[in-house]
Amino acid sequence: MKKILYVATITEHFYYFHLPYLKMFHDLGWQVDVASHGDVELPYCDNRYEIPIRRSPADRDNIKAYKMLRELIRENHYDIVHCHTPMGGILARLAARRERKRGTKVLYTAHGFHFYHGAPAANWMIFYPIEFFMSLMTDCLITINEEDFIFAKKHLKAGRTVKVNGVGYNSDRYFPVSADEKSRIRKEKGYSDSDILLIYVAEMNANKNQSMLIRALAELLKKNSRFRLIIAGADNYNGRCPALAEELGVEKNVDFLGHREDIDDLLHMSDIAVGSSLREGLPVNVMEALACGLPVVLSDNRGHRVLAQHGKNGYLVGLNDHLKMAEYILNIAENSELYSELSRNAVDLIKPFSKESVMKNMKEIYDLYIRG
Numbered sequence: 001m002k003k004i005l006y007v008a009t010i011t012e013h014f015y016y017f018h019l020p021y022l023k024m025f026h027d028l029g030w031q032v033d034v035a036s037h038g039d040v041e042l043p044y045c046d047n048r049y050e051i052p053i054r055r056s057p058a059d060r061d062n063i064k065a066y067k068m069l070r071e072l073i074r075e076n077h078y079d080i081v082h083c084h085t086p087m088g089g090i091l092a093r094l095a096a097r098r099e100r101k102r103g104t105k106v107l108y109t110a111h112g113f114h115f116y117h118g119a120p121a122a123n124w125m126i127f128y129p130i131e132f133f134m135s136l137m138t139d140c141l142i143t144i145n146e147e148d149f150i151f152a153k154k155h156l157k158a159g160r161t162v163k164v165n166g167v168g169y170n171s172d173r174y175f176p177v178s179a180d181e182k183s184r185i186r187k188e189k190g191y192s193d194s195d196i197l198l199i200y201v202a203e204m205n206a207n208k209n210q211s212m213l214i215r216a217l218a219e220l221l222k223k224n225s226r227f228r229l230i231i232a233g234a235d236n237y238n239g240r241c242p243a244l245a246e247e248l249g250v251e252k253n254v255d256f257l258g259h260r261e262d263i264d265d266l267l268h269m270s271d272i273a274v275g276s277s278l279r280e281g282l283p284v285n286v287m288e289a290l291a292c293g294l295p296v297v298l299s300d301n302r303g304h305r306v307l308a309q310h311g312k313n314g315y316l317v318g319l320n321d322h323l324k325m326a327e328y329i330l331n332i333a334e335n336s337e338l339y340s341e342l343s344r345n346a347v348d349l350i351k352p353f354s355k356e357s358v359m360k361n362m363k364e365i366y367d368l369y370i371r372g
Helices: 012-017 019-027 061-076 086-095 121-135 146-155 179-189 211-221 240-247 263-269 284-291 302-307 322-334 336-349 355-370
Strands: 003-010 031-037 047-050 080-084 105-110 140-143 160-163 196-201 227-232 254-258 272-275 296-299 314-317
Touching (some): 003 012, 031 061, 086 105, 140 146, 196 284, 211 227, 263 284, 284 336, 296 322
Parallel strands (some): 003 031, 031 047, 227 254, 296 314
16 A cells, blocks of 8 residues: 655644645545644544644754654655645655655645745745755655745755645635625624625734734724724734734724634625735635635735736735725725726636646646656
8 A cells, every 4th residue: 555644733734725635645545644733633544643843943842753753754664755834844854864765755845935035134044055955855846836936946956846826725615705695694793784894814923914904904994984804813923913903093993803714704704805924925815815706905925926916806015014005905995896806807817726726736746656
């Protein structure tokens, strides 16, 4: 029986993004194993190994995680090891070095390099040398945006470098709904048809930069009191965003919903999707919003640039330029013809990023190693 091992920092990564691939290998009769930290139940998985991988490179648990991965890979003689997330990718590739010499193929999906055009010099000094060294232990490096792909092809040393459109969005859940359905969901969730709902789906942290959205909301409320901002995501920023909302006097117009399982409904009832992050690889939250027909107003970073075509399905603004963000949001909200045009384009332009399209590309990549 052939075997594949998936490795990532946390188990949720596979639950949310990679179940179709676990199922694909399971249906092919492969042994499908997962090594990660977390207690989430995974279907299509023969063995789930608890490995204490931590996001911080300085955490000593990563030494233990490396040793456990090395032993796991040595004992099971995997045909393929496919790793994800920065620390999962580093530890798995180091741990698979010996078995790679014996035929194990090592794939790594880079969900956005920490070094990129405009990144701080420290990111280049730290992360580029690490990724260069790790690429020497990589049979296939999978990138998810054009900037990373071009750079990796030119400057890194993986056996093969390819690009896919991220992990894809689920077109069975994310699609435009009728006005009646939108109204029904709003009533169910406690909102009125007159509310202008802005939404951002992401955990609260420094990179996601939700404070920019709260400042933009404060500007919008000077012009129209019907704006409300929905932030769906766990608070990993020590309450700074709610505190800022109170400081600016807009707390009644911001809903911090925490982690949610009903993101499809939240998008279906919303009007405009916003995004404020400083760095992105290729964000699924934006794909899902566009697939639902929501125009977007996003901070200008490499991941957002792939998905948002300025003036066609939304707008891009400079990092932390909350005034320009508020200006574009107001323009979209007050111009029904513009809104309809952006909404139609949102749905049309995002189709190549559906899970079906991405899976087709990933199957072509996997086939190169399945046949081997």
